[in-house]
Amino acid sequence: MEAQKPPMKKRKLTDKNLPSTILSSPAYSVDSRMYQDLLQMERRLDWTMTRKRAEVQDALSRTMTTARTLRIFLSHTVSGQIWQQGGDSSATPAPESGSNINPETGEGIPAWQFKVEGRLLEIPNQRAKDRAPLRKFSTFIKSMVVELDRDPAQYPEGNIVEFSRSSAANTLDGFTIRRRGDTLTKIRVVIHLEQQPEVYKVNPELASILGIKEDTRVGIQQALWNYIKLEGLQDKVDRKTIHADAKLKPIFGQDSIPFTLLPERLMRQLQPPDPIILHYTLNPAQPPPEKPQAYDIEVKIDDAAMRARMNHVTVAVAQESAKELNRMDDEISLLTQSLTQSHLKATFLNSFAADPQGFIQTWLESQSRDLEAILANGQSEGALRMDDLRRSEYFRLPWVDEAVAIQEGMRKAALAARPPGT
Structure with a gap:
């Protein structure tokens, strides 16, 4: 007995964009613009939520x-x-008082x-x-x-x-x-x-600059970096170079140092x-x-x-929000597809109402061309070709010049291949 195949998963609709025909239609210009603005706002909101979720995950990996x-x-x-x-603590103990002492039990x-x-x-x-x-x-x-x-x-x-x-x-x-x-x-x-994490005491000279006496290593590094940005000590061209002002020069021991040496110089200023x-x-x-x-x-x-x-925010709430957002996205996609189909039907009916005879003729020609493309050499080929030959526009199409050039090239090649005198 053959194994039963699992049911095929239903393809999820993810396209929420409106067709260009609706966007360009003057009748729906205001509503279309409002919808496009909402889509742009949703993209920005999704990007912000993703960034914040990454920040929360990074914070969870650190010691809080x-x-x-x-x-x-x-x-x-x-x-x-x-x-x-x-007894009286000020009095001298009597000699016989030692008889009450038990060295074993204390x-x-x-x-x-x-x-x-x-x-x-x-x-x-x-x-x-x-x-x-x-x-x-x-x-x-x-x-x-x-x-x-x-x-x-x-x-x-x-x-x-x-x-x-x-x-x-x-x-x-x-x-x-x-x-x-x-x-x-x-x-x-x-x-x-x-x-936990370990706390350090800051050197008095550096403590007077940063305004902190004790903090974690990360906190002290962040305070030093804030001071560097506030005073504009980072080189404008080479961003990896830090210049020392009059306060930091005694601590760094030089006019400027590479950014990578900041943690090492900072550790010299920290004590238990x-x-x-x-x-x-x-x-x-x-x-x-x-x-x-x-x-x-x-x-x-x-x-x-x-x-x-x-x-809880990143796991439980995020899962609940994701389910609700997915449900709403599915509804929007279905409504968008329904709107597209409705617009095609409205365009079809409006074209038929404006010129019924011309619309039917154009529609029949379109159907005949589609049928010819499907059947290739079918029964309708001759009728359709004779109908096209009666139209002068048929011989002005771009492919006519190419077909003539190919045919002429094939004729000249056949003449060149014939032996002389034949």
């Missing part, structure tokens, strides 16, 4: 950031202190715990479906150093604690440092933030950003504060909500 607030909490707890055991040994915690604050009035899962505090930290101001002779254990994100196995909401002691301790916390430094005083002799100390720091994170909205 937004500024958020990271709140850091510093707090501490204590254990085994004299005031917790009901019970009775004065100690404290210092905590560094962080939380990303949520955006106010944000819808629940737009909220992205909050990142852990440790993901915002590239490295952290906690310095304990204590006497190294009395407390020989590590008074400097370091954390590096590369060495961390899991993400954490906070860090806890446990130490023994009952003396007042000043703590200094140095935090280097993890920014300043770390976040927090101070905390821990006094084990007093009860810890009820509320921790809080510090708000601005960080840049990936804007997942904006990326989702832009992706």
Whole structure:
């Protein structure tokens, strides 16, 4: 059994242009011009939408950031202190008080715990479906150093604690440092933030020119390029050459540089950003504060909500719009074809109404010529040829001269080919 052939796809009409006969007709001149203007506007709109869609796709491929607030909490707890055991912290402990100390469990040994915690604050009035899962505090930290101001002779254990994100196995909401002691301790916390994309500190001389102190590499390059265009420092003839004014000359080190060297010279003016430094005083002799100390720091994170909205516009909305536009294009094409057919019918009927006899005669002649072309050597050949021979205009057609020249050439060639004397 032969395999059933798939049905042929219906050819889609895509021609939306009006025929020249309608465009040139005085009766439809106004409407035709309005329709042509609409087509031109549609082409410009399609080009603009294509360009904007390409810009959105390019933006989606880049890192989209937004500024958020990271709140850091510093707090501490204590254990085994004299005031917790009901004693007087100013009094000298009795010799027998050591009998309550358990070195194995740490019970009775004065100690404290210092905590560094962080939380990303949520955006106010944000819808629940737009909220992205909050990142852990440790993901915002590239490295952290906690310095304990204590006497190294009395407390020989590590008074400097370091954390590096590369060495961390899991993400954490906070860090806890446990130490023994009952003396007042000043703590200094140095935090280097993890920014995506990475943020740089601009050299003070260049920062005064561009008006920015810290930004991403792309942002700093864009600011420098805006300054070059604003001051007209690009060479008028060789567009690849940048001239340095009095402010940029100390930074570039020369009067002009090629455009390709701008990123390399710019990187010399960038430095790692300043770390976040927090101070905390821990006094084990007093009860810890009820509320921790809080510090708000601005960080840049990936804007997942904006990326989702832009992706929805480019994918979901674009697909729905494409379907609607295709449907409307099909309708316009069908209406255009119907208008063309109606105009041909109107022209046919108007010609017949103006001169019925002449129209019928012309139409019959046209049909006879078409039939002769189809049948070639058919029955109508002789009648049509005799009818043409009765007309003098028939022998003034352009092809007559060509036919005579060919026939005469063939006759002379035949005479030349005959042997002499025949």
